[in-house]
Each structure stands twice: as structure tokens, then as C-alpha cells.
Amino acid sequence: xxxxPDVADGRKARGHRRRAQIIEAxxxxxxxxxxxxxxxxxxxxxxxxxxxxxxxxxxxxxDLLVAALTSVTQQYTGRIQDLIATDDDPLDGLSxxxxxxxxxxxxxxxxxxxxxxxxxxxxALRPAARAWRDKVAELARTQTDDPxxxxxxxxxxxGLCTAILLDxxxxxxxxxxxxxxxxxxxxxxxxxxxxSPPRARGRDD
Numbered sequence: 001x002x003x004x005p006d007v008a009d010g011r012k013a014r015g016h017r018r019r020a021q022i023i024e025a026x027x028x029x030x031x032x033x034x035x036x037x038x039x040x041x042x043x044x045x046x047x048x049x050x051x052x053x054x055x056x057x058x059x060x061x062x063d064l065l066v067a068a069l070t071s072v073t074q075q076y077t078g079r080i081q082d083l084i085a086t087d088d089d090p091l092d093g094l095s096x097x098x099x100x101x102x103x104x105x106x107x108x109x110x111x112x113x114x115x116x117x118x119x120x121x122x123x124a125l126r127p128a129a130r131a132w133r134d135k136v137a138e139l140a141r142t143q144t145d146d147p148x149x150x151x152x153x154x155x156x157x158x159g160l161c162t163a164i165l166l167d168x169x170x171x172x173x174x175x176x177x178x179x180x181x182x183x184x185x186x187x188x189x190x191x192x193x194x195x196s197p198p199r200a201r202g203r204d205d
Contacts, residue, residue, distance in 0.1 A: 095177035102171035
């Protein structure tokens with residue numbers, strides 16, 4: 001018997017909500033207990049559902065972890081894409097994004113770092129883990145054509161995020177921008193027509 005369109009749409013919407021619920025429960029466990037705390041059983045308990053339901057939506061643990069990491073990285077890559085498309089100087093926006101790891105974005109950044117590190121041991125996570133780095137590289141290519149400078153920029157962005165998570169103080173976007181700009185300026189590779197000079201910031205900025 002054919003399913004009415006409204007019924008099918010309702011089921012699809014409920015499925016999306018359930019997947020989102022499971023992914024958020026997974027991220028909460030990662031933030032609280034680390035990636036090693038994630039199992040179908042612990043996620044089901046966190047979400048308040050049955051283990052069989054988590055297995056229905058995510059058949060393997062890798063499926064679950066990939067979905068969780070993808071959820072986080074899509075937030076980052078979406079914001080970076082907006083910077084690439086609309087910002088005259090995307091280094092400002094990227095610096096602000098990195099600095100958020102010391103404040104309102106700390107929990108999200110912790111989950112992304114935890115799961116990205118796990119990708120070294122779980123190959124299924126690697127494409128999602130690379131998404132952030134690939135998008136940062138795309139941003140860097142709007143500023144320079146030097147492949148070495150781009151590689152240094154990506155590595156530095158990663159390192160700054162990690163250092164901020166290890167630190168216990170606010171991050172300064174102006175300082176982050178200055179450091180990132182130096183990476184792009186390697187061997188004078190930055191196109192000065194495309195990148196504006198660093199803005200002076202006073203004590204009250």
C-alpha cells in the first residue's frame with residue numbers, strides 16, 4: 001500500500017530529528033568523557049533511547065563517530081566558506097573563529113580536536129577530519145599561490161587551535177591574525193593587493 005506524502009514527510013522529519021538527537025548525545029559524551037567513552041550503549045543512555053535505535057540509525061561505531069565529527073566540522077567549514085565568499089579580508093574572520101576556542105566555542109572545539117585525533121587510528125574518520133584543513137587551505141589560496149606558505153598556514157591554524165585549548169586564558173584575535181599573516185608572508189608570497197595591512201587595535205578594542 002502506498003504511503004501518503006504527508007505521512008512519508010513526517011517520518012522523514014522524525015528520522016532527521018532522531019539522528020540529530022543521537023549525534024548531539026555522542027558529542028556530549030565526547031566533550032565530557034572523550035571519544036573512548038562513545039559506544040552505542042552509552043549514546044543510547046545519554047539520548048534516553050534504546051540501544052537498538054542507535055544501531056538502526058548508525059550501524060557501526062565508525063558511522064556514529066563520523067556523523068558526530070561531520071556535524072562539528074560542517075559548522076566550521078560553513079563559516080569559513082562564508083568568509084571566503086563575502087569577507088574582504090578573511091583573516092580577520094578566521095582569527096575570530098580560532099579565538100572562540102578559548103570562549104563560547106571551547107566545547108565544540110574540544111569535540112572536534114578529540115575526534116580528529118582519533119582519525120589517526122580510525123581511517124573512516126579521516127575525510128571528515130580533513131574537511132577543516134581543506135577549507136582553511138582554500139581560504140589561504142585566496143591570499144597566496146605559494147604551496148609552502150599554504151601548508152604552513154594550515155598547520156599553524158591547527159596548532160593555534162590546539163594551543164588555545166591547552167591554555168587557560170582568553171585568546172587575542174589580533175595576535176592570532178598577526179601570526180597567521182606571517183605564515184602567509186613567507187618569502188614575500190602574499191599578494192599585497194589582496195590582503196589589507198593589520199588593523200591597529202587599542203587597549204580598549
